[in-house]
Amino acid sequence: MRTLKVDLGDRSYPIHIGPGLLPEVGRLCREAGFPLQSPLLIVTDSEVGPLYLDRVASSLADEGFRTVVHTIPSGEASKSLENFEAIMTTAITGGLDRSSAVLALGGGVVGDLAGFVAASYMRGIAFVQLPTTVLAHDSSVGGKVAINHPLAKNMIGAFHQPKMVVYDLDALKTLPKRQILSGLAEVVKQGLMIDPEFVTWLEEHAEGLVALRPDLIGEALEHSCAIKVGVVTQDEREFGIRAILNLGHTLGHAIEAVGGYGTFLHGEAISIGMAGSALLAVKLGRDRAIYTDTIRVLKAFGLPTVLPDRYSEDELIEAMMHDKKFKQGKVTFILPESIGSVSIVEGIEESAVREVIGQLKKGDSPW
Amino acid sequence: MRTLKVDLGDRSYPIHIGPGLLPEVGRLCREAGFPLQSPLLIVTDSEVGPLYLDRVASSLADEGFRTVVHTIPSGEASKSLENFEAIMTTAITGGLDRSSAVLALGGGVVGDLAGFVAASYMRGIAFVQLPTTVLAHDSSVGGKVAINHPLAKNMIGAFHQPKMVVYDLDALKTLPKRQILSGLAEVVKQGLMIDPEFVTWLEEHAEGLVALRPDLIGEALEHSCAIKVGVVTQDEREFGIRAILNLGHTLGHAIEAVGGYGTFLHGEAISIGMAGSALLAVKLGRDRAIYTDTIRVLKAFGLPTVLPDRYSEDELIEAMMHDKKFKQGKVTFILPESIGSVSIVEGIEESAVREVIGQLKKGDSPW
Numbered sequence: 173m174r175t176l177k178v179d180l181g182d183r184s185y186p187i188h189i190g191p192g193l194l195p196e197v198g199r200l201c202r203e204a205g206f207p208l209q210s211p212l213l214i215v216t217d218s219e220v221g222p223l224y225l226d227r228v229a230s231s232l233a234d235e236g237f238r239t240v241v242h243t244i245p246s247g248e249a250s251k252s253l254e255n256f257e258a259i260m261t262t263a264i265t266g267g268l269d270r271s272s273a274v275l276a277l278g279g280g281v282v283g284d285l286a287g288f289v290a291a292s293y294m295r296g297i298a299f300v301q302l303p304t305t306v307l308a309h310d311s312s313v314g315g316k317v318a319i320n321h322p323l324a325k326n327m328i329g330a331f332h333q334p335k336m337v338v339y340d341l342d343a344l345k346t347l348p349k350r351q352i353l354s355g356l357a358e359v360v361k362q363g364l365m366i367d368p369e370f371v372t373w374l375e376e377h378a379e380g381l382v383a384l385r386p387d388l389i390g391e392a393l394e395h396s397c398a399i400k401v402g403v404v405t406q407d408e409r410e411f412g413i414r415a416i417l418n419l420g421h422t423l424g425h426a427i428e429a430v431g432g433y434g435t436f437l438h439g440e441a442i443s444i445g446m447a448g449s450a451l452l453a454v455k456l457g458r459d460r461a462i463y464t465d466t467i468r469v470l471k472a473f474g475l476p477t478v479l480p481d482r483y484s485e486d487e488l489i490e491a492m493m494h495d496k497k498f499k500q501g502k503v504t505f506i507l508p509e510s511i512g513s514v515s516i517v518e519g520i521e522e523s524a525v526r527e528v529i530g531q532l533k534k535g536d537s538p539w
Numbered sequence: 540m541r542t543l544k545v546d547l548g549d550r551s552y553p554i555h556i557g558p559g560l561l562p563e564v565g566r567l568c569r570e571a572g573f574p575l576q577s578p579l580l581i582v583t584d585s586e587v588g589p590l591y592l593d594r595v596a597s598s599l600a601d602e603g604f605r606t607v608v609h610t611i612p613s614g615e616a617s618k619s620l621e622n623f624e625a626i627m628t629t630a631i632t633g634g635l636d637r638s639s640a641v642l643a644l645g646g647g648v649v650g651d652l653a654g655f656v657a658a659s660y661m662r663g664i665a666f667v668q669l670p671t672t673v674l675a676h677d678s679s680v681g682g683k684v685a686i687n688h689p690l691a692k693n694m695i696g697a698f699h700q701p702k703m704v705v706y707d708l709d710a711l712k713t714l715p716k717r718q719i720l721s722g723l724a725e726v727v728k729q730g731l732m733i734d735p736e737f738v739t740w741l742e743e744h745a746e747g748l749v750a751l752r753p754d755l756i757g758e759a760l761e762h763s764c765a766i767k768v769g770v771v772t773q774d775e776r777e778f779g780i781r782a783i784l785n786l787g788h789t790l791g792h793a794i795e796a797v798g799g800y801g802t803f804l805h806g807e808a809i810s811i812g813m814a815g816s817a818l819l820a821v822k823l824g825r826d827r828a829i830y831t832d833t834i835r836v837l838k839a840f841g842l843p844t845v846l847p848d849r850y851s852e853d854e855l856i857e858a859m860m861h862d863k864k865f866k867q868g869k870v871t872f873i874l875p876e877s878i879g880s881v882s883i884v885e886g887i888e889e890s891a892v893r894e895v896i897g898q899l900k901k902g903d904s905p906w
C-alpha cells in the first residue's frame with residue numbers, strides 16, 4: 173500500500189493505493205477515528221455491490237461498525253435528485269448522525285452522488301471514497317461532488333473533501349474493457365494537461381496499461397492521482413489553475429448531455445473533447461502537431477477521436493451554454509499549447525466552436 | 540441605516556439594517572461588486588412577492604442588472620426538494636453563471652431554500668439575504684441553509700454564508716400579527732440564551748415591540764442580530780458553542796414535524812420548546828424560578844407555552860430521534876441555568892423527556 177497525502181489544511185486527507193485494500197477498510201476507518209456508535213452508510217451500485225459489498229461490509233463489521241447500505245442502479249442516469257432523496261431517506265431511517273460517515277463504493281457516479289449526500293446530510297458529514305474503477309481515480313480526488321440536473325451535468329453539487337480515499341487496485345480486474353479505456357482517458361488527460369514525459373511513458377506502455385499489468389497500472393494511477401493532487405492543493409475551489417483539469421470537458425460534457433448520459437462513457441466523451449480542444453487550438457493558430465500528436469496518443473488507447481454525425485451543432489452549443497465553464501455569454505476552453513501543456517482561453521466565439529464541431533465529425537484538421 | 544459586520548475571515552459580510560433599504564438593493568449589489576454581465580436570481584414567495592418584488596427588481600434594473608425571478612408558495616411546506624429542483628431549472632434556463640448571485644426576498648423559508656440553491660448551484664455561488672419578517676433576522680445571519688426531508692426538518696443543507704444581508708425594517712409593517720409574535724420568539728430566545736439585561740428590556744417593552752414601534756423594533760432586532768453574530772463568529776460550523784442557539788429547538792422542531800409544517804409557526808413551536816427546556820431544567824434539579832420566569836416573558840409576547848393534548852409523546856420522541864441534535868442514541872438539550880444563561884446538556888434520558896412532554900401539556904411544573 174502506498175499513501176499520497178492531499179494537503180488542504182484542516183481538510184487534508186490520505187489516498188491509500190494498492191492491491192487488497194477493500195478488506196482493510198474497517199481497520200482504516202477505525203484508525204481514521206470514526207466512532208463505533210455512529211452508523212456508517214455504504215452507497216454502492218447494482219454492478220459493484222454484488223462483487224465487493226460483502227468484502228467491505230464484513231471488514232467494517234469485524235471492527236464493530238454498524239452499517240446501512242443503499243444500492244443504486246449503475247450508470248450516469250443514477251446521479252439524479254430522485255436517488256439523492258432516496259439515499260437521504262436511507263440515511264435518516266438508518267439513524268446516521270453528525271459523527272457518521274458515508275462510504276462510496278463504486279465508480280465516479282457512486283462517488284459523486286454519495287459525496288453530495290455526505291456534503292448535505294445534516295449540512296455535511298464525513299465522506300470516504302472507495303473507488304472501484306480506473307476512471308474514479310480522478311473523481312475521488314479533489315472534493316468535487318455533484319448530481320446532474322436534466323438540463324446539465326454536475327450542475328448541483330458542493331466542494332466536500334473526503335476524509336480518506338481507499339483505492340483497491342484488485343477491484344479493477346473485474347472491469348469491462350470499455351470501462352478501462354474510458355478511465356485511461358482521464359489518465360491521458362492528466363498527462364496532456366501538464367506532464368509531457370508522462371504522456372510519452374503512457375503511449376509506450378499503452379498495451380500493458382489496457383491489459384491492467386499490475387506494475388504499470390499502479391504506477392500510472394498513482395502518478396495520475398499525484399498530478400491531480402498537485403493541482404487541487406493549489407486551488408481547491410477552482411478560482412484559477414484548477415480549471416485546467418477540465419481539458420476536453422467543455423465539449424465532452426456537452427457530448428454526454430446531447431447523446432444522453434451513458435451513450436458515450438465519460439472518458440470516451442472527453443477523449444473526443446480533447447481531440448476537439450486540439451482542433452480548436454490549431455484553428456486559433458497553434459502548431460498543427462498538437463492535433464496529430466493528441467490523436468495518436470488517444471488512438472494508442474483505442475479511444476474515440478471522431479464525433480458521430482448525429483450530434484447536432486445547435487444542441488451541443490446549447491448544452492455548452494449550460495455548462496459551468498460558460499460565463500457571461502462566452503465560453504472558456506482549456507487548450508493545448510503543446511503536448512503536456514495547456515492554457516485557459518476565455519471568450520472563444522461561438523462560430524469557432526461550431527467550425528470545430530463540424531471538423532471533428534470528419535476526424536481531421538484542415539488548419 | 541446601521542451596519543453590523545460578521546467577521547468570518549474571507550467569508551465576512553455586512554448586515555445592513557434600517558428603514559427604506561429595499562429600494563437600495565441595486566446600489567448595494569453594485570457596491571458589493573456583483574458583475575452586471577451575470578444575471579441575478581430573485582427567489583421570493585406568493586405573499587412577499589406582490590408586496591416587495593417590484594421595489595427590488597426595479598432597483599436592480601436601475602443599476603443595469605438583469606434579473607430572473609422564481610416565486611414559491613409561501614409556507615414551510617415549500618422548503619422541499621421539488622421546489623429546490625424547480626429553482627435550479629429557473630437558474631439554468633435563466634443563464635446564471637458562477638459570478639451570479641441568488642437573492643432571497645422573504646422570510647426564513649425563502650432564505651433557507653434559496654440559500655441552499657446558492658450553496659449548490661454550480662457547487663456554490665453568491666447569496667444575498669433580503670429578510671422581510673421579524674423571524675428572518677435570525678435565519679439570515681449565520682450561513683445555515685437547508686431544505687426539509689419529509690422525515691425531518693432542515694435535514695438537507697449546507698453552511699453557506701451570504702455576501703450581504705439587507706434588512707429593510709419597513710417590510711415588517713405588512714406582517715400579520717401572528718408572524719410578528721413568532722419572530723419575536725427568536726428575539727426572546729437570544730436573550731434567554733445569553734443576555735439577562737436584554738430579557739428585562741424586552742419584557743418591559745413587549746407591548747411596543749409587538750406594535751412594531753420603529754425605535755424599539757429596530758433596537759431589538761439589531762441587538763438580537765448582534766448576539767447571534769457574536770455566537771456564530773466564535774463557532775461557524777457548530778462544533779461547540781453555536782449549539783446554544785438551538786435553545787427550544789430540539790422540542791420545537793419535533794412539534795413542527797409532528798403537527799405538520801405550518802400548524803404552529805416556527806416561533807410558536809420554539810416558544811413551547813423553550814417552556815419545555817425550562818421544565819426539563821427544573822426536573823433535573825435547577826431552580827424552579829427558571830420555569831416561571833421563562834413562562835412570564837413568553838406570555839408577555841402572547842406566545843404559546845402549553846403543548847396541545849393531541850401531540851403524541853411517541854411521535855415527538857420519534858421526531859427528535861431524527862433531529863440533528865440526536866446523536867449516538869441520546870438527545871442533547873440546551874437547558875437554562877438561569878434567565879440569560881444556558882448550558883449544553885448531552886445524554887438526556889428519553890424517560891425524562893417523556894415526563895416533560897406530559898407536564899408541558901398541563902402547562903405547569905410539579906418540580
